[in-house]
Amino acid sequence: MLFCCCGRMASLVHSSALSCSRATAALAPLPSRGDCRALNNGGLRTDLGLCRHKSNLPLLRRTRCDAFGNVRAQAMSVGVETKIASKADVGESSLQFVKYHGLGNDFILVDNRKSSTPCISPEAAAKLCDRNFGVGADGVIFVLPGINGSDYTMRIYNSDGSEPEMCGNGIRCMAKFVAELEGITESRSYKIDTLAGLIVPKLMDDGQICVDMGTPILEAKKIPTTLEPTQDGAVVKAPLVVAGRSWNVTCVSMGNPHCVALLDANEDVYSLPLAEIGPLFEKNEVFPAKTNTEFVQVLSPSHLRMRVWERGAGPTLACGTGACALVVAAVLEGRAERDCLVELPGGPLQIEWRESDNHVYMTGPAEIAFRGTAYL
Numbered sequence: 001m002l003f004c005c006c007g008r009m010a011s012l013v014h015s016s017a018l019s020c021s022r023a024t025a026a027l028a029p030l031p032s033r034g035d036c037r038a039l040n041n042g043g044l045r046t047d048l049g050l051c052r053h054k055s056n057l058p059l060l061r062r063t064r065c066d067a068f069g070n071v072r073a074q075a076m077s078v079g080v081e082t083k084i085a086s087k088a089d090v091g092e093s094s095l096q097f098v099k100y101h102g103l104g105n106d107f108i109l110v111d112n113r114k115s116s117t118p119c120i121s122p123e124a125a126a127k128l129c130d131r132n133f134g135v136g137a138d139g140v141i142f143v144l145p146g147i148n149g150s151d152y153t154m155r156i157y158n159s160d161g162s163e164p165e166m167c168g169n170g171i172r173c174m175a176k177f178v179a180e181l182e183g184i185t186e187s188r189s190y191k192i193d194t195l196a197g198l199i200v201p202k203l204m205d206d207g208q209i210c211v212d213m214g215t216p217i218l219e220a221k222k223i224p225t226t227l228e229p230t231q232d233g234a235v236v237k238a239p240l241v242v243a244g245r246s247w248n249v250t251c252v253s254m255g256n257p258h259c260v261a262l263l264d265a266n267e268d269v270y271s272l273p274l275a276e277i278g279p280l281f282e283k284n285e286v287f288p289a290k291t292n293t294e295f296v297q298v299l300s301p302s303h304l305r306m307r308v309w310e311r312g313a314g315p316t317l318a319c320g321t322g323a324c325a326l327v328v329a330a331v332l333e334g335r336a337e338r339d340c341l342v343e344l345p346g347g348p349l350q351i352e353w354r355e356s357d358n359h360v361y362m363t364g365p366a367e368i369a370f371r372g373t374a375y376l
Contacts, residue, residue, distance in 0.1 A: 102169030104317030104346030112142040122161035129159035150193035158312030166194035168320015172366040175201035196255020217253035250329035258325035269297040278309025317346030
């Protein structure tokens with residue numbers, strides 16, 4: 001349930017996540033008067049609510065399924081003075097969406113196939129991504145018509161409203177979303193145009209998605225970084241002082257910039273103060289377009305553990321392009337094989353930097369969380 005209370009007036013919407021079993025969550029206890037918060041339904045965080053005095057923020061009407069699989073929105077009253085928030089209360093504009101996640105890296109997916117321009121502004125996307133007053137997500141992904149021979153075009157706004165070139169976990173979620181829109185259940189590939197170029201995800205029979213991420217970019221000025229190349233034009237184990245510590249970093253672009261810091265053998269990646277050092281890497285002057293940063297613990301030549309600070313999103317549970325970049329970096333530094341299991345806070349990805357074609361392949365899951373309507 002979502003409760004939004006303001007003084008003696010309250011609005012709420014009863015909801016539950018749509019799961020494969022179509023089970024509904026038990027009712028949560030009522031919040032105290034004046035409290036405006038999102039409650040936990042069956043382990044799924046439900047993050048979108050609107051206090052009636054904050055009319056510039058979006059409202060989510062969540063859905064549930066009856067025994068026959070029909071989607072229904074439900075609402076309940078709390079006391080005599082409770083009013084059900086309606087479309088008239090919050091404005092005329094609404095947005096249908098489905099929320100997906102790839103290992104906890106979560107996205108709001110929007111069917112934007114009728115227009116080549118995202119249907120909401122970066123500012124509106126940032127509000128939707130707010131985990132207290134919005135749906136809650138790391139970004140909003142728009143499925144646009146294909147161009148240049150592609151099936152679809154991907155555009156994405158980060159949770160801060162900035163626009164990255166592409167997103168590895170996001171493109172797996174987009175592939176699953178597109179398959180749902182098309183009613184596809186069998187294995188197939190999609191050609192998706194992104195600001196980073198053409199990306200080809202393939203839905204596998206086991207439910208995983210294998211994505212051909214293309215060739216890594218190693219030339220410093222194309223990443224971009226102003227760090228001096230150290231190895232055949234690439235920035236490999238280059239010294240960089242951040243937060244009073246000298247780091248050896250390797251820079252890779254997977255269509256978006258990455259700075260990879262492989263830790264010393266006995267250093268635990270979870271001991272790092274990520275919230276303190278992450279922004280200092282992201283906005284360092286040697287990265288003119290800012291950068292994503294991966295901190296990596298080498299457990300074995302085929303098993304790497306990673307934490308990430310994402311440009312425009314901060315700490316996330318997973319980063320697909322980051323996992324690809326770190327395998328490339330670890331190979332260049334001579335500390336890993338070309339086919340590795342990358343352990344992220346949200347779960348594992350299998351990454352292969354294939355020698356035969358120089359392409360990087362990422363394999364991992366994408367799962368639906370819930371669907372809903374946001375009033376903007």
